[in-house]
Amino acid sequence: MPDQPVLEVRGLTVAYxxxxxxxxxxxxxxxxxxxxxxxxxxxxxxxxxSTLLFAIAQLLSPPAAITAGSVLFQGQNLVAMSEKxxxxxxxxxxxxxxxxxxxALNPVMSIGSQFRDAIRAHDEPVADDRxxxxxxxxxxxxxxxxxxxxxxxxxxxxxxxxxMALLFTPDLIIMDEPTSALDVVAQRSLMVQIKELxxxxxxxxxxxxxxxxxxxxxxDQLMVMYAGQVMELGATRAVFDHPAHPYSKxxxxxxxxxxxxxxxxxxxxGSPPDLAHPxxxxxxxxxxxxxxxxxxxVEPELYQVGSVQARCLLHAxxxxxxxxxxxxxxxx
Amino acid sequence: MTDLSVEKLPEAAAPTAPLLETKDLTxxxxxxxxxxxKLLHAADDVNITIDQQQIVALAGESGSGKSTIARLLAGVxxxxxxxxxxxxxxxxxxxxxxxxxxxxxxxxxxFQDPFSSxxxxxxxxxxxxxxxKLHGGxxxxxxxxxxxxxxxxxxxxxxxxxxxxxxxxxxxxGQRQRIGFAQALAHKPKLILAxxxxxxxxxxxxxxxxxxxxxxxxxxxxxxxxITHDIASARYVADQLLIMYAGHIVESGPTESVLANxxxxxxxxxxxxxxxxxAPLTVGVEGDTGEPPKVIDxxxxxxxxxxxxxxxxxxxxxxxxxxRLGEGHEAACHVAxxxxxxxxxxxxxxxPPKKG
Numbered sequence: 001m002p003d004q005p006v007l008e009v010r011g012l013t014v015a016y017x018x019x020x021x022x023x024x025x026x027x028x029x030x031x032x033x034x035x036x037x038x039x040x041x042x043x044x045x046x047x048x049x050s051t052l053l054f055a056i057a058q059l060l061s062p063p064a065a066i067t068a069g070s071v072l073f074q075g076q077n078l079v080a081m082s083e084k085x086x087x088x089x090x091x092x093x094x095x096x097x098x099x100x101x102x103x104a105l106n107p108v109m110s111i112g113s114q115f116r117d118a119i120r121a122h123d124e125p126v127a128d129d130r131x132x133x134x135x136x137x138x139x140x141x142x143x144x145x146x147x148x149x150x151x152x153x154x155x156x157x158x159x160x161x162x163x164m165a166l167l168f169t170p171d172l173i174i175m176d177e178p179t180s181a182l183d184v185v186a187q188r189s190l191m192v193q194i195k196e197l198x199x200x201x202x203x204x205x206x207x208x209x210x211x212x213x214x215x216x217x218x219x220d221q222l223m224v225m226y227a228g229q230v231m232e233l234g235a236t237r238a239v240f241d242h243p244a245h246p247y248s249k250x251x252x253x254x255x256x257x258x259x260x261x262x263x264x265x266x267x268x269x270g271s272p273p274d275l276a277h278p279x280x281x282x283x284x285x286x287x288x289x290x291x292x293x294x295x296x297x298v299e300p301e302l303y304q305v306g307s308v309q310a311r312c313l314l315h316a317x318x319x320x321x322x323x324x325x326x327x328x329x330x331x332x
Numbered sequence: 333m334t335d336l337s338v339e340k341l342p343e344a345a346a347p348t349a350p351l352l353e354t355k356d357l358t359x360x361x362x363x364x365x366x367x368x369x370k371l372l373h374a375a376d377d378v379n380i381t382i383d384q385q386q387i388v389a390l391a392g393e394s395g396s397g398k399s400t401i402a403r404l405l406a407g408v409x410x411x412x413x414x415x416x417x418x419x420x421x422x423x424x425x426x427x428x429x430x431x432x433x434x435x436x437x438x439x440x441x442x443f444q445d446p447f448s449s450x451x452x453x454x455x456x457x458x459x460x461x462x463x464x465k466l467h468g469g470x471x472x473x474x475x476x477x478x479x480x481x482x483x484x485x486x487x488x489x490x491x492x493x494x495x496x497x498x499x500x501x502x503x504x505x506g507q508r509q510r511i512g513f514a515q516a517l518a519h520k521p522k523l524i525l526a527x528x529x530x531x532x533x534x535x536x537x538x539x540x541x542x543x544x545x546x547x548x549x550x551x552x553x554x555x556x557x558x559i560t561h562d563i564a565s566a567r568y569v570a571d572q573l574l575i576m577y578a579g580h581i582v583e584s585g586p587t588e589s590v591l592a593n594x595x596x597x598x599x600x601x602x603x604x605x606x607x608x609x610x611a612p613l614t615v616g617v618e619g620d621t622g623e624p625p626k627v628i629d630x631x632x633x634x635x636x637x638x639x640x641x642x643x644x645x646x647x648x649x650x651x652x653x654x655x656r657l658g659e660g661h662e663a664a665c666h667v668a669x670x671x672x673x674x675x676x677x678x679x680x681x682x683x684p685p686k687k688g
Binding site for chain 2: 153216271
């Protein structure tokens with residue numbers, strides 16, 4: 001069944017229990033990832049992107065906890081799964097590549113022994129030359145199995161992390177800003193490499209980044225997050241060509257172009273809201289250049305806009321907006 | 333090297349001397365000990381000129397020697413050879429502490445990581461007031477406070493009085509980096525050395541800081557050396573662009589001219605790496621996985637030759653030097669051709685066409 005999503009996230013909500021005001025960092029996120037698909041998740045720091053990834057991989061630690069929703073991975077609900085079952089699944093069926101390889105790799109163990117560690121933790125039979133093979137896949141000479149993390153450059157370390165994630169040929173790899181510590185050239189070559197591996201091995205990727213331009217050529221689906229909510233979701237090209245949400249447009253206009261006329265840019269003024277006290281109505285309205293009166297009162301839903309979904313009142317169907325206002329009026 | 337040295341003024345402090353100029357600036361580091369001691373060439377024969385109110389971008393990959401240049405200019409490292417001239421005066425001639433302090437107050441530095449460059453135990457006013465105390469001895473306490481508030485406002489943080497009393501953890505990354513700029517601004521600098529000031533920040537915040545640099549240039553008359561690996565941001569703010577590779581400046585010129593008409597294959601590579609969603613899809617064409625070499629005890633030859641798609645025989649034997657190939661536009665490459673119609677005024681290429 002090629003159409004069956006490998007990952008189905010439904011209404012996933014994560015809260016940090018901070019006493020009086022539980023901070024909802026991820027608010028009812030729905031996401032489908034199909035086999036072999038590349039899904040980009042973008043947003044500024046503090047938008048809940050990383051929390052979402054951790055929640056999908058069941059890696060949250062207190063005070064963060066999933067308060068609602070489900071994560072169906074190959075039909076099994078990870079949220080309800082026991083730690084033991086999860087441990088068997090992790091790395092074998094889905095793996096995680098962390099942001100900073102320098103911190104994720106053990107500095108006092110060689111790359112090879114860290115690979116063996118991961119293999120030993122699972123009952124899966126693995127060929128002896130598998131570590132060498134995965135290193136070769138990511139373009140590192142297997143001689144580096146004997147190397148320690150500090151002996152590799154930043155780009156090689158990230159590649160080694162990806163090699164490690166490939167040990168059991170998982171169906172899904174979750175990546176949390178794997179390129180943010182690299183310079184543009186290394187970034188570009190790593191992205192090309194990930195895409196190439198994906199073509200060869202057919203795994204799905206969920207890729208988190210704050211740099212929208214980075215994944216423009218690589219991802220199939222794009223999810224724009226702001227203040228814990230999905231702001232826009234759709235085919236990458238569609239979002240880039242016609243961003244339906246002002247926030248997506250803001251992110252898209254935030255970086256200078258290398259070609260074309262030089263235009264003054266403004267970025268997005270202000271900073272993401274404090275999630276303990278999110279703004280009323282649309283969470284983006286205090287920073288939105290096109291906000292109107294309703295935006296501070298009515299909480300928008302995800303509306304279908306052509307082929308994409310956007311959480312913006314500009315796209316609200318006329319009747320829905322009025323009913324929402326009416327409900328708001330009754331309650332207030 | 334050749335045509336540059338002919339054109340530039342000697343070190344005599346002529347009124348037209350550039351704000352800062354380096355001449356064959358070189359820094360080597362010793363790696364290893366005893367018989368296995370080797371020399372790492374972090375920067376070799378670097379000539380940079382920065383004029384008043386000019387933003388000069390120095391671009392290159394990690395490990396190309398960009399930060400070494402910034403530290404040499406800041407006086408953190410002493411050059412192995414070569415000289416830095418500030419307003420026509422050689423830095424090595426500044427012996428007294430007063431002169432050195434004066435230079436450092438004129439040429440402060442802004443660091444890459446706003447999370448580790450501010451002391452978490454002190455309020456953000458601490459760093460600003462301290463440098464004011466050090467460099468502005470004649471100011472009274474009230475004047476120092478006023479001055480600190482002025483610079484905090486100048487970098488776009490308000491209300492200044494409130495911000496200054498916060499601790500770094502109470503500020504966002506972008507705000508912290510603005511404090512970094514405020515510290516540098518505190519004693520009316522002439523040139524700010526900004527070492528990757530935006531690369532740790534979110535994309536949406538970067539542009540604000542780039543705009544701040546452009547604004548400070550026009551309002552406070554400051555020049556910038558903007559060190560970056562992101563050519564697109566260099567294009568956005570910089571007048572001059574220098575491309576550095578493995579310790580050498582491989583291309584330099586007016587930003588638009590370098591980007592519109594790159595002469596060095598390495599510049600092409602850097603340009604190709606910039607993600608541009610507005611451009612059509614081009615995945616999988618290039619597969620460059622190389623990295624800049626560590627230049628240890630180098631032999632003659634172009635340092636880019638192992639990654640260069642245009643490599644010719646000459647590249648393996650002769651180190652290319654900067655040649656003038658267009659109006660103010662230079663590149664160090666054997667293969668690069670001058671602009672059509674541009675004739676270099678003097679025979680600049682010292683390299684014979686072929687060896688052996």
